[in-house]
Structures are given as structure tokens and as C-alpha cells.
Amino acid sequence: MALYESENKSNLLDYYYSNSLSNIDEMRNILSPYLSPIDYFRCQLDEQWPSGAKLESFHGKKMFVGLSRVVEPEVTFLAHHDIVEKDVPNNYSAKSIQMQLAANVHIQVPDIGGELLLWHKDITANDFDSIRGDSYGIPPNNLGDPDIVVKPKAGQLIIFNSRKMHSVSAGKNKSRVSLSCFIGYRGEHQPLTYWS
Numbered sequence: 608m609a610l611y612e613s614e615n616k617s618n619l620l621d622y623y624y625s626n627s628l629s630n631i632d633e634m635r636n637i638l639s640p641y642l643s644p645i646d647y648f649r650c651q652l653d654e655q656w657p658s659g660a661k662l663e664s665f666h667g668k669k670m671f672v673g674l675s676r677v678v679e680p681e682v683t684f685l686a687h688h689d690i691v692e693k694d695v696p697n698n699y700s701a702k703s704i705q706m707q708l709a710a711n712v713h714i715q716v717p718d719i720g721g722e723l724l725l726w727h728k729d730i731t732a733n734d735f736d737s738i739r740g741d742s743y744g745i746p747p748n749n750l751g752d753p754d755i756v757v758k759p760k761a762g763q764l765i766i767f768n769s770r771k772m773h774s775v776s777a778g779k780n781k782s783r784v785s786l787s788c789f790i791g792y793r794g795e796h797q798p799l800t801y802w803s
């Protein structure tokens with residue numbers, strides 16, 4: 608379960624937090640005896656960033672990290688942005704995030720399609736919400752041509768600004784499998800944080 612799925616409802620947030628650490632463990636157990644790519648990524652972030660990196664805890668409790676995603680062939684990921692202050696409004700800790708990045712480790716990628724599409728243009732959270740209505744996103748064609756198109760390779764880590772509009776094109780022959788999290792930046796001398 609990802610944080611945004613809790614829709615800031617207290618019963619769903621309780622459910623999210625009561626399962627966060629066991630879900631991390633479950634992924635670890637599934638991949639054992641191999642190292643989980645997300646665990647490796649967490650170590651790398653901690654080692655590379657001068658102030659280290661740690662598991663996020665917006666509500667004073669440890670969060671989940673390492674969402675696994677399987678996108679079946681012919682499925683398009685609608686264009687959207689991910690802004691944590693929208694997921695948990697009025698949360699002091701979420702508000703202090705200055706930059707939010709999405710990190711995806713690609714496990715399996717379709718031979719054709721499955722590209723990550725990125726747009727430079729910013730759409731405010733309010734404008735995006737009024738365009739999308741009840742849907743989680745908008746058809747990518749509505750945004751015109753993307754500014755950046757990245758075809759992931761299996762084994763690659765791709766990091767991008769999640770507050771910008773992004774979408775994933777439909778794949779053809781295989782499902783697109785990835786492990787994913789967000790990275791929060793609060794300034795040069797603060798630890799990075801990660802969560803899903």
C-alpha cells in the first residue's frame with residue numbers, strides 16, 4: 608500500500624502504518640537470499656548523501672518503502688504529478704519537504720513501449736485537480752509532446768522530479784515491473800528521506 612492510497616483518511620492511515628514494516632519485511636523475504644534492490648538503494652543514498660538518508664515518518668511512525676508495480680501490456684499510466692503535501696495536507700513534516708523525487712528500480716521492461724514521459728511545464732496542484740476530476744491523471748496527449756522520453760532498461764534506477772507531470776506509455780509484449788519510492792529533500796544539511 609502506498610501513502611496516497613490512504614487518501615488522508617484516519618482508518619486507512621492506521622492501516623498503512625500498521626502494515627508498513629511488515630510489508631518491507633515481506634519484500635525482503637520474497638527476494639531472499641538476494642538483496643532487495645530497494646534495500647541496496649537505501650544504503651547507497653545513506654552513503655552518498657553527506658547528511659545520510661532515512662525512512663520517512665510523517666506521522667511519527669515508520670513508513671513503508673519499496674512499492675512494487677506491475678503494469679500489464681497495453682496499459683498507459685496517465686499523466687500526473689506526485690506532491691506529498693496533497694496526500695497528507697496540513698502535515699508539518701510533509702510541508703517541510705522542499706523537493707520530492709521519484710526513484711524507480713526497473714526489474715522487467717517491455718521490448719516495445721513502457722517509456723517514462725516527462726514534461727517540464729508545471730501545473731499547480733489545484734489546476735491539475737480540476738482537469739483530472741475523479742481520475743488519478745490526465746491523458747498524456749492533453750499535454751502535447753513530452754520534453755523527455757526515457758526508455759528504462761532492466762536493472763536501471765531512474766530518478767526524476769515527481770512534482771512535474773509524468774506518464775508511462777503502454778508496453779507491448781511483457782509486463783513492466785519496478786520497485787518504487789519517493790525521496791524527500793529538506794536542504795543540503797538535512798538527511799534525505801524515503802517512503803512509498
Ligand SMILES: O=C(O)CCC(=O)C(=O)O
Pocket residue numbers: 684689709710711723769773775785787
Ligand atoms: O514507472 C515509472 O517510470 C514512473 C512511475 C511513477 O509515476 C512514479 O514513480 O511516480
Ligand SMILES: [Fe+2]
Pocket residue numbers: 687688689709769773
Ligand atoms: Fe508518479
